[in-house]
Amino acid sequence: MRISLVRVSIIVMHALSVAADWTDFGAHEKPVSCPRRAIIQGFEKCRENSVIVIEIKGTLLWSKDIQYWLKNSLPIGPGVDQESYPPAAYQNQTTAMILGGKRLHVEGYGHGTFDGNGQTWYDFVRGESNYPNRPHALVVTAEDSYFHGLRFVQPQMWTVTVVGSKRVLLEDIYVNATSSNRNPARNTDGANTMFSDRITFRRWTIQNGNDCIAAKANSTNIIIEDSTFHDGQGVAIGSIGQYYGRFETVENATARNIVAYGSRYLGRIKTWTGEQNDWPPNGGGGGIGYVKNINWDNVTIHDGSRAPFVINQCYTNVDQANCSTSTFDISDISYKNVQGSIRSAHVAEFQCSRSHGGCDRIVFENVQLENIAVDPPVAASQYKCSNVNEPDGFKCG
Template identity: 45%
Template sequence: MVHISNFLLAALPAVFALPSASQHDLEGRSANVAQTEAHWANQASAQGRHFCYIKPDANGGDDAPAIMDALNNKCNSKALVIFPGPVYNIQTNMTTLDLQDVVIYQFGRMLWSTDIDYWLSVSMPVGFQNQSTVWYFGGHNVVWDGWGVGTLDGNGQVWYDWAKSQGNLARRPMNINFRTLTNSVIKRLRFVQSQMWTMAITYSQYVDLDDIYVNSTSTSQWSTLNTDGCDTIYSDSITFRRWTISNGDDAIALKMNSSNIAVYDSYFENGQGIAIGSMGQYNGKYEHLENFYARNITLKNTAHVSYLKTWAGISRGYPPNGGGGGLGVARNITIEDVTLIGGRQQPLFAWQCENYSGFSGQDCDSSLFKMEDITWKNIKGTVGPGVTEAVYLQCSSAAGGCDNVEVENFDVVVASTGKPLVVWDCFNVNAPIGFTCTESVTPKLSPAVTGGHGPDN
């Protein structure tokens, strides 16, 4: 639970239902929630708040300067900020950090321009894996509420066509980086057609993200690789509730030094599933991923329910498309009450062989990164006709293998035949609980290498 002041809680409206995928093209205001400027001004006055009512530029010009001016100046603290819409053209990068006790209600669509050369020239470092962003957003006791219609639209199709299904291209930016955000709530927002990752949460604590809709879908031959829903980095106590994600990569991904992360009551479609990692990418550097819990998750046409991934112990190249040799621990990971619909690969997956530059799938026993205390419970559903394995768990012998790996109440069948998955393919899994490894021989290249994850970290 996010710890925010009673005063701020009094300003929050009741939670509405998450918008469905059929509302992908919603734009502008909702008649049920949008009110006049005078209405909001009166509400702000009654609460003793500064007030900003940000209208789009009348001539269709760049709205980013007005947004930054409001959030960095007049309405930087103890404020109510309204975006009535309909469309805000975002043509320059934004930094809006250090907000204090600010409530934002967004009823319009923020639409990023398609000037790829410009965005590549101004994208800002996230501070991990050479990733970048075009918006730093942070503060303390912030509520940003999209009321089910507020949308961030990255105009992603131009990026998908530009990338041509290549991963981790230099300075290709994510839409927004929630950065040093604490004791805050992000709710009922829509994120569509993200340029790369939809968002990352970095250096943040006690953030709830509720009723969020993410959809990044390509209409051309080129894939939406790298369109993660959200990645957590150097963050603690982050909670995701009632997310809907349709994309081409990780739904939710935990990366370096993520702890106490939870996902509840969510639906993920067409991507890779829930990712723990990748880990161990920085040679000689220690990191941890601890205390992850997910419950009541439905996944359709995803590669896995979840997967854990570390780089090999031999370092080759540099992040994001190289690395390895890191060490640390991933522990206390529980995923339960899952429905899988048409999974594309092994429902449960872990491996410690990550290494690009032509070496992926090699040096699997060299990683010093420890994985332990992993539980999958109450997993039911179906996989496609080419899937034969319930799990593929490749643990590194150099790290002492994986300890305390448990699977309870696993009931996944091949959709076309109704036959259960009976192959539990695992290596260096010490005393597995609830299942018996059916193979323990030389590791093979997994589907994750030959046709699955590709160059995403």
């Protein structure tokens, strides 16, 4: 079956045969539950002070009709209030489905599944990054909402993208984006946030080929906790600074109680260079702003493939770039209670841009990493860095 293009706000879920319940919390002494019925009828009775419950009890399977989706996928913006960024064409990214509103409860009971038929896309793009109009699996634009017990398998591109949202908890979510052949499952981020505040990811299990969870432009007060990652690239801040002259920020983000297996990174901060080269989604640069108060606490990596912590201010799409041109400010970064095994002598590799004076107030505390690239294994204790001001708890080599 082919699921047609869906922008979910109020009535479209009925076309997908997804059950919906509404409960009125304001107008009566006792809550009044509206029975399952046509969505329009439900909203006529429960239109005020209600919580919308969307139950996904089976599998939503997207078709393999690539040409259809290339022509009909939706722009990822704007947010739920229709005034916040991103603009409709931000990063020229699109999605197969948008689910949004206020006071939503989206329930999958641990088996409600989004199947994007991703292998068709992995074979089609053959590793090309950000192929135009290759859709994300799901965009969330919500406020005061709860997403629970959902499964995402073989997403077309990015899996869950939280855009223009506030006060959203996404809990007990499973993501698996793996290729069955040599064509990589590239750009299959587990989740991303943009232009969003107070978003919590709790108890996620992710196996994929890119960032597991990333906080991107104008993400504030983000929590990632009690989660397990397989392969992939851990928690990312950015990329950010892609649009020339545009001010963006990521502030107050915490990753805690994370376990990663075979990951390339545990935590990476990436900003574009200060010089613009081409246009998004694959090109850009020259953005301004700051990354501040980012914390990793009680994080474990097993069999990591390289230094688990990276700051890269030379993000670009060209072979040779001036890596000291970014004016994006990075400060107040902490890595505490880190343990595990890696195939590197380096705990971190930090490349901070000289143009804005380097990175400030970076702290390491209680790091116990073992370098298993040598026999017998030894402690990983080296830090490779440039333009890091007054490092705390470590020494740049």
